[in-house]
Amino acid sequence: MELNKETVDGVCVVSPEGRLDSNTSPAFEAELLALLDDSPTLVIRFADLEYISSAGLRVMLMAAKKVRQLNGQLVLCEIHEPIREVFEISGFLSILDVCDDRAVAVARARGED
Amino acid sequence: MRCSLDIGNELTEIPRLADEVEAFCERAGMEANTVNLALDEWITNLVSYAFDDGGEHRIGVELEADTEGLTVVVTDDGHSFHPLDDAPEVSLEGGVEDRAVGGLGLYFIRTLMDDIQYDSADGVNRLRLRRLKRK
Numbered sequence: 001m002e003l004n005k006e007t008v009d010g011v012c013v014v015s016p017e018g019r020l021d022s023n024t025s026p027a028f029e030a031e032l033l034a035l036l037d038d039s040p041t042l043v044i045r046f047a048d049l050e051y052i053s054s055a056g057l058r059v060m061l062m063a064a065k066k067v068r069q070l071n072g073q074l075v076l077c078e079i080h081e082p083i084r085e086v087f088e089i090s091g092f093l094s095i096l097d098v099c100d101d102r103a104v105a106v107a108r109a110r111g112e113d
Numbered sequence: 114m115r116c117s118l119d120i121g122n123e124l125t126e127i128p129r130l131a132d133e134v135e136a137f138c139e140r141a142g143m144e145a146n147t148v149n150l151a152l153d154e155w156i157t158n159l160v161s162y163a164f165d166d167g168g169e170h171r172i173g174v175e176l177e178a179d180t181e182g183l184t185v186v187v188t189d190d191g192h193s194f195h196p197l198d199d200a201p202e203v204s205l206e207g208g209v210e211d212r213a214v215g216g217l218g219l220y221f222i223r224t225l226m227d228d229i230q231y232d233s234a235d236g237v238n239r240l241r242l243r244r245l246k247r248k
Contacts, residue, residue, distance in 0.1 A: 019128060019131075021124075021127060021128070021153055021157075022124050022127065022153070023124045023125055023128065051131075051146070051150075053150060053153050053154060053157070053221075054154055054215075054217035054218040054220075055218075057217055058217070061209070061212055062214055064209045065209055068209055068210060082146040086150065086221070089221065089224050089225070090220075090221075091205035091212075096209070
């Protein structure tokens, strides 16, 4: 798995690419939590992710908990099938901040939407 | 259509298995992602918790496709763990602060599979999962 990063309107947008499973989640968790230490406002874009298991969702929940503690903002976007179904059955679509589009996600992370 | 596979008790075997399952499902004209997710969750649990001796073990994976769906049988020689009776309850209630980190893997298997059977005999545990074709 690769974690691609870009900055859009001052907001860090990270795009995991490939598979997020029990093999790749530990590295993803370490990198994501380190990014949140730098700045607790983050957009995660799922367009390039092919696969997610419960190990990947666990990292999402940990990140969301950390963002709450730090009073930051975490917005997830471009969650397509089949990944969307995994978020859906976990109940995560209703507890996490999720939107379709990267531009909307960035605006929301900046507190503009 | 049938296929027998055999993997070692290492997490790195899971993506390799996923490729094989995907190729099988493509030949059988079935969707692979759901079955791969259930297999991933089960095998991750086996590799992480079933083998106390730290040694090498083989995990068997048999796939069988018929006109109505796909059957997957996973065998291992670790200690037994019933995916329905032994699994802790998972609560989907509450917000980000309330939700427990973990426990979703077995919940996925229970939610996504249409039939789950498990038995242990003579030191071999056998999980049988069945996923019916969706209309």
